[in-house]
Amino acid sequence: xxxxxxxxxxxxxxxxxxxxxxxxxxxxxxxxxxxxxxxxxxxxxxxxxxxxxxxxxxxxxxxxxxxxxxxxxxxxxxxxxxxxxxxxxxxxxxxxxxxxxxxxxxxxxxxxxxxxxxxxxxxxxxxxxxxxxxxxxxxxxxxxxxxxxxxxxxxxxxxxxxxxxxxxxxxxxxxxxxxxxxxxxxxxxxxxxxxxxxxxxxxxxxxxxxxxxxxxxxxxxxxxxxxxxxxxxxxxxxxxxxxxxxxxxxxxxxxxxxxxxxxxxxxxxxxxxxxxxxxxxxxxxxxxxxxxxxxxxxxxxxxxx
Numbered sequence: 001x002x003x004x005x006x007x008x009x010x011x012x013x014x015x016x017x018x019x020x021x022x023x024x025x026x027x028x029x030x031x032x033x034x035x036x037x038x039x040x041x042x043x044x045x046x047x048x049x050x051x052x053x054x055x056x057x058x059x060x061x062x063x064x065x066x067x068x069x070x071x072x073x074x075x076x077x078x079x080x081x082x083x084x085x086x087x088x089x090x091x092x093x094x095x096x097x098x099x100x101x102x103x104x105x106x107x108x109x110x111x112x113x114x115x116x117x118x119x120x121x122x123x124x125x126x127x128x129x130x131x132x133x134x135x136x137x138x139x140x141x142x143x144x145x146x147x148x149x150x151x152x153x154x155x156x157x158x159x160x161x162x163x164x165x166x167x168x169x170x171x172x173x174x175x176x177x178x179x180x181x182x183x184x185x186x187x188x189x190x191x192x193x194x195x196x197x198x199x200x201x202x203x204x205x206x207x208x209x210x211x212x213x214x215x216x217x218x219x220x221x222x223x224x225x226x227x228x229x230x231x232x233x234x235x236x237x238x239x240x241x242x243x244x245x246x247x248x249x250x251x252x253x254x255x256x257x258x259x260x261x262x263x264x265x266x267x268x269x270x271x272x273x274x275x276x277x278x279x280x281x282x283x284x285x286x287x288x289x290x291x292x293x294x295x296x297x298x299x300x301x302x303x304x305x
Contacts, residue, residue: 164229250275
């Protein structure tokens with residue numbers, strides 16, 4: 001085990017039970033770590049298995065529990081989930097400025113902390129910029145790349161969720177601060193917006209109850225990352241030629257019913273990356289929640305190079 005890890009908790013069972021409507025699968029044992037990152041700690045779960053590790057990344061406003069319906073279906077495959085700084089069980093330094101460039105460094109800290117020789121970055125939503133840039137900057141360690149309803153550079157059909165429009169637009173800075181300061185209003189907005197990301201009402205209710213209490217403590221990270229959103233996307237626009245030249249296998253797996261990071265964005269990625277594979281599933285934005293079995297099959301069968 002890497003000496004860079006400051007805490008390793010012995011193998012434990014996954015704490016969160018799967019929703020009743022999930023595909024039949026039992027929780028997987030994992031080893032929990034706190035990986036050091038620039039004076040802070042990142043919470044990581046490492047599930048044993050074979051092959052280049054599938055590193056499953058969350059976006060905002062969620063955490064590693066976004067993959068609770070997928071992880072049990074990946075049994076036999078090395079799988080890693082983690083909370084970005086400011087989210088879930090990772091540290092939440094007060095007054096910290098969270099950026100997408102920082103998230104790329106966090107990914108590198110997790111990969112190095114676990115001593116992983118190569119990985120398959122699996123990005124979703126706001127982990128797209130950091131995860132994609134990590135793959136571009138580390139082509140020898142990226143065995144493949146999987147994109148799940150995510151974003152990167154300016155694309156014609158981009159349609160930000162309503163809450164993201166509010167929090168990423170500097171013109172609404174006062175409004176966004178007022179929303180976060182009022183727990184009742186922020187809870188209503190969270191349940192309304194995140195509720196639109198899932199199809200099944202019972203599963204939706206389960207995940208909203210699971211994710212909301214954790215998000216309450218992640219609101220500063222949410223606000224800070226939104227302030228960095230437009231500059232980050234603009235900067236990544238200058239790297240699209242690198243994306244077009246990326247030589248590793250790429251799978252694009254999008255929920256086709258997502259009105260925000262939609263099938264048009266999936267097609268734009270497909271057009272940008274020669275040889276990429278495109279899969280559109282009957283799911284909304286949280287494709288890993290709506291279609292866990294199919295997503296797991298596509299992850300397990302992703303070719304690596």
